[in-house]
Amino acid sequence: MINNVKEIVEKVIADVKVKNPGQEEFHQTVEEVFTSLIPVLEKNPAYVDEKILERLVEPERQIMFRVPWIDDKGEIQINRGFRVQFNSAIGPYKGGLRFHPSVNLSIIKFLGFEQIFKNSLTGLPIGGGKGGSDFDPKGKSDREIMRFCQSFMTELYRHIGPDTDVPAGDIGVGGREIGYLYGQYKRIRNANNQGVLTGKGLTFGGSLARTEATGYGLVYFVEEMLKEAGKTIEGKRVVVSGSGNVAIYAVQKAQSLGAKVVAMSDSNGYIVDEEGIDVALIQQIKEVERKRIKEYVDRRQCAKYFEGKGIWNIKADVVLPCATQNDINLDDAKKIVENGTFAVGEGANMPCTNEAVEYFLEKGVLLAPAKAANAGGVATSALEMSQNSMRLAWTFEEVDKKLHDIMVNIFKDSRDAAKQYGFEGNYVVGANIAGFLKVADAMMAQGLV
Template sequence: MSYVQEVLEQVKKRNPGEVEFHQAVEEVLHSLEPVIEKHPEYAKVGLIERFVEPERVVMFRVPWVDDSGKVQVNRGFRVQFNSAIGPYKGGLRFHPSVYLGIIKFLGFEQILKNSLTGLPIGGGKGGSDFDPKGKSDEEVMRFCQSFMTELYRHIGQDLDVPAGDIGVGAREIGYLFGQYKRIKNQYEAGVLTGKGLTYGGSLARKEATGFGLIYFVREMLAAHGMDFKDKTVVISGAGNVAIYACQKVQEYGAKVIAMCDSSGYIVDEEGIKLDTIKQIKEVERKRIKEYVKYHPNAQYFEGQQGIWSLKCDIALPCATQNDINLESAKKLVETGVKAIGEGANMPCTNEAIEYFLKNNVLVAPAKAANAGGVATSALEMSQNSMRLSWTFEEVNQKLDEIMVNIFKSSQAAAKEYGMEGNYVAGANIAGFLKVADAMMAHGIV
């Protein structure tokens, strides 16, 4: 059994039932095999064993009172995975599916994603099984205040900097920051990112993950003699990432024909009207099926998987993990898809990615392609530290440069290790090497 396989078996044995974490580790470790062959010293100091083990896991009770006066109890998490190159950095996810395995997979991915940005940030992630959907503002506030009353002791601008993720937007970040400030009795702006513009937030942060995804895919297409102009695009999701990825591809001349949320998907062959999606999702907080009321020529279908049966040139999974399985991958290849841009975290199963690569479909992997959000969060931290604000154009330009650099480093690493054009392996290797060098320098800690 190879060294990598031994570590993988150990991970599965020590973390039973955490299937998403197993999947994330397996995908990364297999692509690192040629690196470990070239650097046997990593095995001698147990570097890979340390790399897959979080430095710290915090799990806590979150009691809160709903509008009817009933006490509810949720579970909170913060996984501080790796601080070799900087303070822990990663979002908070509020969703009923959240459990330790999901947070560990996200934290593990975050190490490599943050490393790829070139900025000094380590990897972490957190969240709760609380569902903000259907809750009043007052209930969300009470939950966030209770959550932060425990979390505050584990975070800080030089220690661990959370941000938003699924279920955690501007409203939730505001309540979390207010409670942190109240407890600490100091204005520590850099402790959270994704803040409102009036209290230390950054312009372009909301757009950053979606825009960054498209900047990366643009570079990948260009490297293979293609671009977005007149291409047909399908996007899963209807949150921040999906909305702003849609906006940017439309600016580049592509036609987006479908989007979805957790209940179903819409198809508009004339092209998705983004203003309507923004109204439904960002203002009214309703389901995507409302779209057909505004545009009767569009169609709505229950369920999500059918979206990947649609004929398209480029597929952008921007919803959640394991959105595209092997069956969906086969359908996409059959209909002639040319490129996949992973906007969500691990939205394709390992089998799906393998199938795409075997069939010469370009894959922009999540840990590289959706790093724009955390990159702009780090830019927000910089602005907070310097007590200044950059313009939208300044932030967007820096974001574009960061995504171009991420693509170049993924491309170069893939080429160096004999896997030219495989940006999945390239991103894993490029992200890992920086963290590995820092871990070697720090000794066995």
């Protein structure tokens, strides 16, 4: 018998903090999602009776393993590998691998938990999972990265498969790393199961438009959100944090729709180009040469480089945080609002703290939440899986059209769910509710598993 749903939700959140000590990022995402679901639980008490929340926060499987490898000096190095298979109610586990020194169990669990709802929103049959390592690809030779990836896959291969768990890339894991990982998987399994990894090269089962998908999808969602408010991104001044895959292609798509992107960043600092970011130059520096963003100002005289943080001091109509989690805190949010920003699109996973999110919503800023707005990457990964299963390849235009349609549907589902439960215009709550309902109903239908 339910007495007070709010108290039940608060107890679940408190229990998560006790059972998972020190996992701050995981605590943060659970609190953000579950507090927004209270109206849904009040209308659907069966979700509470069946303890759907308690089951959702416990991964179906957590794998942590040693990754030994030899560097170019012949010295043995040891890293830690992770794969958290969170929820398979609607399909095989699907989520990226992140190679970065900050990676720990909390980061992987927060990403995997978010992935459950993000994947649900795509409308495609994929469950939630995430993985990675505290290995840092920066400064490593191609041979060192290959040896690490081979060692990583030598353990991971036994836990994944086209119908079980399909990893992809994330921070630190691009086409090069996916290629090495797939090569080792194929060698160990003696099988061309191309659908076991996504983000592959075009010569061995990759999909056109996959590289662009997360950034493009972000802008497609933001444009739908702006249209709903009677606005457009055309002619708007935009600031983008980050300079990786998501950021680069968000800039490219925004500028193709008539926006002017004036700033980008990396972990060392940020650039400002009042004439508009030269995407081709950024691609050359970051994707081909693998250098830092400060190189940009040496080749484009109108641009300026600033060491350290501070990109959110720059005035913009629209900001797109595409770097990493908790990129925008409450103080940053206040600066952004003060600068006249009316829309924020989350390209990274959880780039705004919960306090920043609340402040944006309180001030009437349009906010496109990550689990909806950056779902284009995993959606296109699922499209890559479909192409692999059918042994065919779609054109760039076909994939991009499917991606656009998926992002429009995600926006509509988030908008309609928010409206249905009395939160019109709050796409954060709307995305949480829409993503949750599909997963919860599937869990209920499959019994206590």
